[in-house]
Amino acid sequence: MVAGGADGPDGTDGTGGADGAFIELDRVEKVFDVRKKTGFLKRERRQVRAVDAISFTVARGEMVGYIGPNGAGKSTTIKMLTGILTPSGGRLRVAGIDPARERTRLAQRIGVVFGQRTTLWWDLPLIDSYRLMHRMYRIPDARYRENLDRCVELLELADLLDVPVRQLSLGQRMRGDIAAALLHDPEVLYLDEPTIGLDVISKSRVRSFLRDLNAEQGTTVLLTTHDLQDIEQLCSRVMVIDHGRLMYDGSLPGLHEAAQGERTLVVDLERELPPLEVPGARVVRVEGPRQWLSFPAGESAAPLVARVAERYPLVDLSVREPDIEAVIAEMYAAGATPADAVGAADGDGADGVERALS
């Protein structure tokens, strides 16, 4: 991790906080006022606490996963980090800047990719969107050219530049969006579901680009996703949010351990058999010649596969990760409380805060 530099006279030179934190949230809250029609002329007012006293820091150059079930508060957090939404309480700084107060200044330093929406102009060829961004962000010509060339090469966009955005496939459009977010050399990239709906090859292309970007350019990355493989392949640190509260901050293996999660080995046998008897695993489902075996998430699947292959006529197999909802449900079942996570999140990020929640 790279420490930030000293603050300027106004304390906002943009290198981050005094302790090197590049993103800082201190008991940040977002409460929405929602009106619901309950009768012909009756409306009920209700408050939704989308983000509830969240505190964490991210150091410059870190790549952090931000996960949680639907409606947990992930997008709301990202919108506050970009300045689109103003927090209802707490303190938030990105590169020393208060996003809600200085959104335009911050925009020069951040890049955002929303997997479900595009920032590109729908009817224009891809290259025209980039030309417009060149002007909008006032990117110096040489830098624009250099960044564009790098993105076109690494994201394999050369054949797509003259294609109108509406004609691009989802995976092509996503690569186009990632390039658009990087033309102005942002120091931090927020990615909201960047691999949603992509096929295996497109996912792997996007992941390998992000890995290289982080390693070579030192870009800080905050990634929200429902795909645990994104986290597994990219992030050494993961934060879990649920009901607006930070439930966990540590490594992915630590999360599985904390949740006492289990992975599943799915085996296809040559023929229907009674439930397999394999040490270290238990059969949880049988459907014809296919059987599902649960085993502890912290353990490697290799010895288990060897044991099954030794004793039974194996045709095919796959390993399934628990989905995020299941992991979080396990955390609740294990008696986790948000206070455990918040208290333990005061470490220095990637390697400092791995711990169990129960």
Ligand SMILES: Nc1ncnc2c1ncn2[C@@H]1O[C@H](COP(=O)(O)OP(=O)(O)OP(=O)(O)O)[C@@H](O)[C@H]1O
């Ligand atoms: N503009 C808004 N007005 C009212 N409520 C909102 C608004 N935006 C979000 N919410 C509510 O805040 C909560 C958190 O929503 P948010 O979109 O941040 O969740 P999320 O974790 O990104 O979910 P998903 O994975 O489904 O995208 C939800 O209950 C949502 O309904």
